[in-house]
Amino acid sequence: MSKLLLAGTAGFLVGILLILLGGYRQGNVPAVVNAAFSFVVAVVPLLVEGVVWLRSGQFVCSGLEISFWLAAVGCLHSYGMLGPYDTIWWWDHLTHTMSGALVAALVYSALIVSLPYAGITGLSTTMIGISTVFLTFVVGLLWELVELVAREAGERYDVEPVLVYYGWRDTALDLVFDVVGALVVVAFDIRILVPVAERFPRVTTTLFLGSSVVVLVGAVLLALIVLHQST
Structure with a gap:
């Protein structure tokens, strides 16, 4: 193997x-x-x-x-x-399903290890799965917002953006397939990083919490920037 x-x-x-x-x-x-x-x-x-x-x-x-x-x-x-x-037509859906599954696998494994280490017990597998799908969706949303901001910056400064934005319909479909990838991970209980995370629970918990804060705050800030530019 x-x-x-x-x-x-x-x-x-x-x-x-x-x-x-x-x-x-x-x-x-x-x-x-x-x-x-x-x-x-x-x-x-x-x-x-x-x-x-x-x-x-x-x-x-x-x-x-x-x-x-x-x-x-x-x-x-x-x-x-x-x-x-x-x-x-399906290439974008394939890549987003795979990338969404990768993000979900990392989040899923981190949650499984970080929650008990932080003293949070009693959460069901269903709640961990829902949290995994939600965080994967937020990461996907952050990525889509970065693409949009990159396009706006490219148009403003006449520079070819390294990320291509195809419109709101494409964004919605991207997020759907991000979630599909996350659901696959949760459904098949893919614990790719659990063995590593269990060896370094403190590092895992710190990185997970820090990354979660950065992603959530980043998504909110970029959403505000996009809303401001559209008005």
């Missing part, structure tokens, strides 16, 4: 690099930026695994699974910037 994950991760990373090269040759700045960002994000867990192993001789665990998922989502998203987002 680990060999398959390693091969898959390597394949997606090579694909991202090829997309980056193709975007560069085409002068497609959004594709280049998105591919470069996707590659870095997918490699970070592998680097963390390597550093921990060199220092302690142990593996953090789940780093390969996370990198595989990040590389797969990043590759599909980056490739979409070369044309499929405009020519294949």
Whole structure:
């Protein structure tokens, strides 16, 4: 299984690099930026695994699974910037379902570990699932607002935005498929990060709470900015 994950991760990373090269040759700045960002994000867990192993001789665990998922989502998203987002109607739905599932898997695992560590007990699996779907939706909303603000900034300063905004109907569909991905994670009880989070409960809880605050506050602030610009 680990060999398959390693091969898959390597394949997606090579694909991202090829997309980056193709975007560069085409002068497609959004594709280049998105591919470069996707590659870095997918490699970070592998680097963390390597550093921990060199220092302690142990593996953090789940780093390969996370990198595989990040590389797969990043590759599909980056490739979409070369044309499929405009020519294949379901491509955007696929990438949002996968990215929504990834976010939900991280949130789900963090909730399972953070709540007991913070002394919060008695919550049912259903409540944890609802919280996971809600937070995934907020993360998706934040992303959509960033796309909108990026478009506005690009038009104002005559700069090609690295994120493309396709309108309110597309935004609504993106959020729907983000939620679909989250529902898949909750329904199949995907606990991709639980083994890691259980080893570092304090770090997990701190990162989860901090990230939640940043996401919620960021979504509210960007929503206010968008409302102000539309009036």
